[in-house]
Amino acid sequence: MQAVNFFKMIVFHHQNDLKDHLLSYRSSNKSIGFVPTMGALHKGHLSLMKKALQENDILVVSIFVNPTQFNNVDDLEKYPRDLDSDRNTIASLQGEIVVYAPAPEDVYEDKVISEVFSFDGLENQMEGRFRPGHFDGVGTIVKKLLQIVSPNKAYFGEKDYQQLLIVKKMVAIEQLPVVIVGCPILREENGLAMSSRNERLSLKVRQKSGFIYKTLLDVQACFTSKSFKEISTYVEKMFEQQEDFKLEYFSITDADTLEAVESAEDNKKYRAFIAVYADGDVRLIDNIALN
Template sequence: MEVYSNKNQISNLVNSLKLKGFTVGLVPTMGALHEGHLALVSEGLVNNDRVIVSIFVNPTQFDNKEDLKKYPRTLESDVALLQTISNDRIDVYAPTVTDIYEGDVDSEIFEFDGLEFEMEGKFRNGHFNGVGTIVKRLFEIVNPDNAYFGEKDFQQLQIVKKLVEKYQIPVMVTGCKIHREVNGLAMSSRNTRLKPEYAKAAPFIYKTLIAAKVKFGTKSANKVSEWVEKQFANHNLLKLEYFIIADIKTLKPIKRKSKKRLVRAFIAVYADDIRLIDNIALN
């Protein structure tokens, strides 16, 4: 396993692999890797000859500079964790901000057919311009055949698919199921920053999603949302930012149920100053 910090080096590697007829997968991450990331890499190894794991804490997708500052950076342990899966079919691209942005640390402005204005877009100013900028840049540098993203960030997954469609980028984007702790909490690099009492309380999020799915079988979307809001209003540690039942294609909140439309429940919760998101398919 090699660790590259220069875009020309990683581009040259991929070009040489493709000249040999090898397929290349990309797993974009911000590091602080966990079992959820390893599941994405494992999926990439099943379907590609080689997998590139990018590790880059992207400044343009943080609207909260303090969150950017506190985000864990654990490159050495990340590489060691990847080596437990494969040492000869995985390479790491861990660029500097300068290597990616060449001195101009600004987002491109994107139009994702309105997907960017729903849910996270209402609470994180400029976030999806930052996501679009870094993903498009990584696709240009690495030029992978396939790319893998987790469904925990389902809105991001849909936006990346829209990016590929609108810019006609020759990459197959695959979404992989949410990887969870034994207690149900969706795995996230932010989980390591949870104080003990909040870590103990956080599984309540998934427990509530499971209950909401059951209620959705007999209740309206509005009734389910009201019920979820009450559950968190009565919780002394977790603060609900939003709970939305939305169409998976448009990400717009639904007004009424339909058997012809697939919907998911999306949630964002603050555990002290740590923001946690999750979602679940309802039909």
């Protein structure tokens, strides 16, 4: 068995060894919580892990930078990777923890390619428009990881709200026996949504990046008093005044379908979504519930 003991953890690099290890938990009817990550772990990831440990007997954390969800090769190459640092971060937690840190060939076996999915149109909105093939890659890797780990519950952050809905849709389509749990966004002191990409920001721009969340709070505050067109114009003007940030998109959508809307209807929920380039090439996303 190729496993490495590290503090309170066992680290596996091969799915067959992981599956063998988890058999004893299943035979004892112990629950398995799962947090899939791409590493570069931060407090946002830890909040998901803590919730999983509270609700399950054992936590499995995957650390895998998935190549099929990157439509930009440079973005894939620049994505931070430091397994030792990630293991140290996880070691701060209390509980039974297993880490799965595979190579691409262990996950994908024959070919590192994506399946093609239909998510009832969810994949065509926002991120789907700007990152072709991204959600096919997300659906593929999450499906594979859920099949490998076979958890009772899997935990995803609401920062990637579109991804959360797509994962729920994929689980329903594939009829996978797992509960998908959405968890609130964790933020830095200035409001910037925690993300592994934040580490690539200069100190000056990272400090200023709270501007993104402040703008979303402004949108939330005027949601019932301004037209959606007025709100969008306001957001665009705010970003035109910021030399360190370039607005890629801003959208107000139905919270369930993610379709962009121009006005609100009673008894429907809405969210605002934003994607921004900071420091030139660091892409940041965020969102907020509006009602």
